[in-house]
Amino acid sequence: MTVFLSFRGEDTRTNFVDHLYQALNQKSIHTYKDDQRIKKGKNINDELIRSIEDSKLYIIVFSKNYASSSWCLEELVKIMECQRKNEHTAYPLFYDVEPSEVLKQKRAVAEAFAEHENEEAAGKWREALKEAATADGHEATFIKQIVEALSLDLRSIGFNIDEKLVEMESRIKEVASSLGEGFDDVRMIGIKGIGGGGKTTLARAIFDQIAIQFEGKSFIENVREVSNASLFGLKTLQNQVLSDVLNDKDFSVSSVYDGKHMVKRMLHDKKPGSRIIITTRDEQVLVAHRVKFIHDDNLLSDKEASFLFNGYAFGREIPIQGYEDLSRQVVRYAAGLPLTIKALGSFLCGKNEPEWIDALDRLKTIPLAETLKKLKLSYIGLEEDHKEIFLDVACMFKGWQKDLAIATLEICGFHARTALKVLEQKSLITNYDNSDSHKCLGMHDHIEEMGKNIGTKxxxxxxxxxxxxxxxxxxxxxxxxxxxxxxxxxxxxxxxxxxxxxxxxxxxxxxxxxxxxxxxxxxxxxxxxxxxxxxxxxxxxxxxxxxxxxxxxxxxxxxxxxxxxxxxxxxxxxxxxxxxx
CATH class of the missing domain: 3.80.10 (Leucine-rich repeat, LRR (right-handed beta-alpha superhelix))
Incomplete structure (x- = not known):
């Protein structure tokens, strides 16, 4: 998302505009500021036109000599043209000039515009000045007020979501309901679910939506992989957090111990309000850190899964003619798991019907390696006796009444109640009520597949x-x-x-x-x-x-x-x- 700054350089570049530009950058608001424009030229170039069209928000800094520049006026005409489209918004700011002077072209503005009276474009320039002066923007004196107001508006415009992930907005709203208002307190929100279920995608979308409102922010991915990769894994993560939040890319900590205390010390003076979003497969991680707001990341419905798969396989919401039944078979196999859906969609994209059939036949005996690898991470971290019980459920007890499964496992010498609770917390098994209202053991098809793949040894x-x-x-x-x-x-x-x-x-x-x-x-x-x-x-x-x-x-x-x-x-x-x- 880009903000376009329109201003008269000789009036404002070295003071107001420079300070405004720096303040916007500190808020991670990407801002286009044209410092290389040709002052005497009348026609703005194609690159500048594209920059205006690509921007969603415009800040027009009206100063005494703004109207003396035909370049600025041409910019303004293009901005107001885009402003008439719903997805673009212009914000007029008045620097050492009154709004009425711009609206009616009086006093300093009239003097600045005088040299254009005989220009062919004078009429459209006058209209652009009037339209911009009456735009629903902010007449603000202080840069901080401008940036805060702009941040709030940016939040409402949109954020980065994978366009193929349908229904994501409703999922974001559900989690966002736990964020609270004002962000003046510290609050942790947990997103828990099966590996490959889209937790990171959801967290990223929420982060993109709210990050603009915070002085410092950081999005840390692949925490387990990075922290386990080497002795310096945790240091790497600490460096990233501090570099992102302090906006200092050269930041470095000497050790994990120093990094821990440095995070506390250097972030202590930041704005106190914060939101921490944690994604995990293990609910106990959230419970241990006293996370009060825990959301289960539900798998995709058949409709959602179909839209997602079709987007990756065909680049459209519905299958191409002749592939309807094959698409349904793939979606049925994926069982609502986004990781599998995206992987199969990307793999089958552009392939012919025999190749689709061959791929589906292969899946009946050879599970998708990418899915099994992702799901196996939860299994690897289990205690040995919990691994045994997980394999028992995958190979045999899936669908059994829970009480009967517990009794049978206890016969086999296991502490079954504790183990099944752990497996449930780690998103490896579920509980559901059967037709007789008895609690039964459930397990996602691909987790079952993974378990059987291990258990056959x-x-x-x-x-x-x-x-x-x-x-x-x-x-x-x-x-x-x-x-x-x-x-x-x-x-x-x-x-x-x-x-x-x-x-x-x-x-x-x-x-x-x-x-x-x-x-x-x-x-x-x-x-x-x-x-x-x-x-x-x-x-x-x-x-x-x-x-x-x-x-x-x-x-x-x-x-x-x-x-x-x-x-x-x-x-x-x-x-x-x-x-x-």
Whole structure:
């Protein structure tokens, strides 16, 4: 956003205009001040015309000799022409001259204009002077008043938003409602959400909107990456903050410790009102810093996602003819995540239909690397047991009732309630109510995809449902999964046990939860240790005795047992001393 300064150099350049120009620059208001204009020329050049057209605001500094310059008058005609368009605004300032003198061209202004009386353009120049003198601007004496008034107007005109991000204005208004009025206090606002969900874009738009009202401002991106990049990462961030806020690009701190105290000392005398906007995936970061205003950055709706994707893929709001269904498939895959939408839109831009189809087929088996990399950052920072539970949710517990998932995870030896809360705070899982108003575990499709991509390296949980495969096929190889701790095998059909005398299958000794309905064997294998099992469910099974060969192993940790509708007729409770009712 540019402000254009129109003035008569010999009257004001070395005093009023120079001070005004410096004050505007200190406010980071980009200002065009033409110091190289040809004084005796009558026609302003094309570059100057473009500068006027590209500017949104104009400051016209009327002085006693302003009207003596045909160059200034031509500038004024062009400015007023742009002023008639809604997106341009002119502000007349009167330096050592009265507004009525400009309006009616009297006294000093009349004397300055006298030499133009016979000019062909005299008529349009007079009209421009009248129009400018009556413009809805500011008749201000002090530069500070001018700059403050201009800052407020700049705020209302607009700010930098990715034009492809539809509905951004409503999101900005929602967060801006927490900013308060006047900015005389210190307030922190948090924006929390999934990686790649558009938090930084939203924060940047808000920053661009309000920054003009602050004496110092700084926008720090990629804090994690910069701070972890090297030993000097935090110093780099401190230097940027101080350089930006103090408007001193050569500023440098000697150490992180000195930088911390320097920030406090050098910013102490700045205007006290401030706004700090923090974006994070981890809500606990905001809670720990006592941030009262926390906004969840919601994912895009289908409509928003379609507009965004089409903007990147086709450069327009709707797909080109013949690509409507393919576009819908891409948007469905992206599941409202801006990072994925933009990446796929940019990748597919300009490609033909077979290439689109190939890309979509690839996504079914190979997730988008850029998305997985971004999402994996939240996983990397987890404690080891929380990583395990995250992978369990991604691979199996997504969609489960929360209470049931907690109970099952506790069986596996985890502190599940705390862990699930942490995962929720870090935007890795969500909670939602199902049709029966039970709380269930949710997870974004791409986070699930990321988790499964990690989890396949060492399988620890299996939940298997089938009404087609033979149970004997299912159990093959289970004994080789040494780290398997959760196994749930549910058959939807009925299988005749024609192989009941076959030796029982090997189960890994790490198992803590074993569910196997319609278990087709007569017992558990001798090789299975009884030390770890906490829950055993074998309803409708062919079990006639717990242990193969009449072994009497004790289930010391077993708390839950379900052998309903099985062929077991007698159970020695001494083998299960810790069963719960």
């Amino acid at each position: 060492a399988i620890k949980c299996i939940r298997f449902y089938t009404n087609k495969l033979n149970p004997y096929t299912v159990v093959k190889g289970l004994g080789k999964m040494k780290e398997l701790r959760f196994l749930s095998v549910v058959f939807g059909g009925h299988f005749c046990n024609t192989e009941s005398d076959i030796v029982s299958p090997d189960f890994p000794n790490a198992l803590r939860y074993l569910e196997f309905n319609q278990y087709p064997f007569r017992s558990l294998t001798k090789t299975l240790l009884a030390n770890n099992l906490v829950e055993l469910k074998m309803a409708h099974s062919k079990v006639v005795q717990l242990w193969e060969g009449g072994e009497r192993k004790v289930f010391r940790k077993l708390r839950f047992l379900d052998l309903s509708c099985s062929m077991l007729s007698i159970l020695d409770l001494r083998l299960t001393p810790n069963l719960e009712p």
